[in-house]
Amino acid sequence: MQSFGARLVDPKAGSESRRGGAGPSDHKAMTIDGMTVMVPVHTAPAFESPYLVEKPDAFGRSRISREGRHVGHVSFPLRPHFYDLTTADGIPYSQIAVLHGRDVLATTVLQTCIRYQSRTKTCQFCAIGQSLAAGRTVAHKTPAQLAEVAKAAVDLDGVKHMVMTTGTPRGGDRGAAVLADSARAVKAAVDLPIQAQCEPPDDNVWYHRMRSAGVDALGMHLEVVTPELRQRIMPGKAQVPVESYLSAFRAAVPVFGRGQVSTYILAGLGDAAEAILSVCETLVAIGVYPFVVPFVPISGTPLESHPTPSPAFMHSILGPLSKMVVAGGLKATDIKAGCGKCGACSALSSYEKVLAS
Numbered sequence: 001m002q003s004f005g006a007r008l009v010d011p012k013a014g015s016e017s018r019r020g021g022a023g024p025s026d027h028k029a030m031t032i033d034g035m036t037v038m039v040p041v042h043t044a045p046a047f048e049s050p051y052l053v054e055k056p057d058a059f060g061r062s063r064i065s066r067e068g069r070h071v072g073h074v075s076f077p078l079r080p081h082f083y084d085l086t087t088a089d090g091i092p093y094s095q096i097a098v099l100h101g102r103d104v105l106a107t108t109v110l111q112t113c114i115r116y117q118s119r120t121k122t123c124q125f126c127a128i129g130q131s132l133a134a135g136r137t138v139a140h141k142t143p144a145q146l147a148e149v150a151k152a153a154v155d156l157d158g159v160k161h162m163v164m165t166t167g168t169p170r171g172g173d174r175g176a177a178v179l180a181d182s183a184r185a186v187k188a189a190v191d192l193p194i195q196a197q198c199e200p201p202d203d204n205v206w207y208h209r210m211r212s213a214g215v216d217a218l219g220m221h222l223e224v225v226t227p228e229l230r231q232r233i234m235p236g237k238a239q240v241p242v243e244s245y246l247s248a249f250r251a252a253v254p255v256f257g258r259g260q261v262s263t264y265i266l267a268g269l270g271d272a273a274e275a276i277l278s279v280c281e282t283l284v285a286i287g288v289y290p291f292v293v294p295f296v297p298i299s300g301t302p303l304e305s306h307p308t309p310s311p312a313f314m315h316s317i318l319g320p321l322s323k324m325v326v327a328g329g330l331k332a333t334d335i336k337a338g339c340g341k342c343g344a345c346s347a348l349s350s351y352e353k354v355l356a357s
């Protein structure tokens, strides 16, 4: 269902879905067989999905059918309690951070990005400006606001870790400074493992600064691995070549530890499975967890009609990749915080579990 998405009979089922924002979006969290996964529900492929999720019963459980045949059950995480709160200056907490998956608090600290200013530079899969334009979020979440919301999300909803991503600001730190400030404030308020996500900063000192501010894990996201494809799909971000990311990873892993640095790779945008697996081999050798997720188009972006990858294509990557990460001593379950630990956007951790069983 992660590839196809699902059609919902009741679009209001479960907690509010993610729409827009940085990274993959337009999903709704659903728990199937004890695993919480993000399933595309607002995208063109989802509207044509063979899977139909019926209106949930009083306990939040729904039946899933495919072509009229019952295939299973799904339950929706309930709306988090912290969504009902507002800051002293009247901003709803849900505009500062949102619940991802089952127990992850996620925020985009800076909702603006130097790469998003012009059509020629923007990453074609990204919608970071859309939720801002729609008034669903605030442009810059202050450290104090993030700390307030993080404390409430832990106290009221039992969130277990936090993802702080950011649009890329001007300046060589690439957002590391604002992430360090935010992490420091959150850690002062509540004991919550944090993953920060940014482009590689120009000075390795930022890895130490983020780590000592309380960032437990770091994501620097390649998204696409073939140079020509990077140039076409994300012309701004492609100015930082894959080789520079690899140097950044070599500098960051000794600071955060093996397996605590990760990257996000979007499968289905044109990279061959062999190309993805070859880069992943290098990443695993460095100690970087390669979180490969199926691409899901976001409505309103230049790639909104791009198809999602087939389950067979994902299997051809995740099968060998799971063996590679386990053999390299990198496991989703060992990650302190972040997307690799959450795992709701990719079946990679399920493949790892099968290997472990």
Ligand code: SF4
Residues within 6 Å of the ligand: 023, 038, 100, 101, 104, 106, 163, 338, 339, 340, 342, 343, 344, 345, 346
């Ligand atoms: S994997 Fe990352 S982006 Fe996906 S739901 Fe989990 S925290 Fe959010």
